[in-house]
Amino acid sequence: MAGLAKSSKVEYVKIIKDGPSKQAELIFTGLTFIFGTLLIVFAVVPTIKTVFTISDEIKEKERITVALKDKLKALTSLDEQYNEQESTFDDLSLVFPTSLNFSLLLSNMDAVVTRNNFILDSIGFSEYKKEGFDIKTASLEPYSVRISVSGKKVYLMNLLKDLEAMPMYPVIESINYGSDLDENGNTNYSLQLMIYHIENVNFYD
Known part of the structure; x- marks a missing residue:
């Protein structure tokens, strides 16, 4: 009986000693989760938005580039047509x-x-x-x-x-x-x- 009482006493002491440690671990885990969440919200999300913004800007620049190429092609075509019909245009003055x-x-x-x-x-x-x-x-x-x-x-x-x-x-x-x-x-x-x-x-x- 004395041995059993001594063993129980040791277990109680261990629980008392480990209690604050477990609590601290839980608190640390909770804080880590909170900080991780905040990092996602304030760092990752804006980064994703920036990526989408840059992607939209690239698409807009590509659209403008295509439009400019089309206009340049049209102007080149008009210039070629004018050169082909230059003599006809000269006759307009008559x-x-x-x-x-x-x-x-x-x-x-x-x-x-x-x-x-x-x-x-x-x-x-x-x-x-x-x-x-x-x-x-x-x-x-x-x-x-x-x-x-x-x-x-x-x-x-x-x-x-x-x-x-x-x-x-x-x-x-x-x-x-x-x-x-x-x-x-x-x-x-x-x-x-x-x-x-x-x-x-x-x-x-």
Whole structure:
């Protein structure tokens, strides 16, 4: 019995000695968990957010890069098209002149009239004064052309079609003619046309 009592006494003493140690271990474990959690919240989470932010920025830069490449490709294509059509653009200054130089119109007009068995008797230019006319362009301005031709009535429709098919895009607005024939059996026709020009003299510079 004395031995058993002594053994029990030793166990009680051990429990008393180990109690604070276990408590300290639990406290340490709890604090470690808390600090670990705080580390995740205040360190890892912002890092993850930063990673996502950087990823979004990279995607945006990639999108901008692709857009810039597309624009550069489009500009390069336009430059190539311009080089291919440069001579055509140069002719625009004659098609829609800036100094009322209608030399291209005159040369085409004479050829068209002759080809349709008509004679060009006269041609004149004047400012366009038709009221209520409103052209839907920023640079082109209308101008009036009146021509007098002589020929057979049977050829008239072909002449009108060829006139409006010229590269200057003239528009026939009116036709006047008389019933009298000349000594060659031709009828005299007076045609009013509208053509276009550009008032800005520096337009093609």
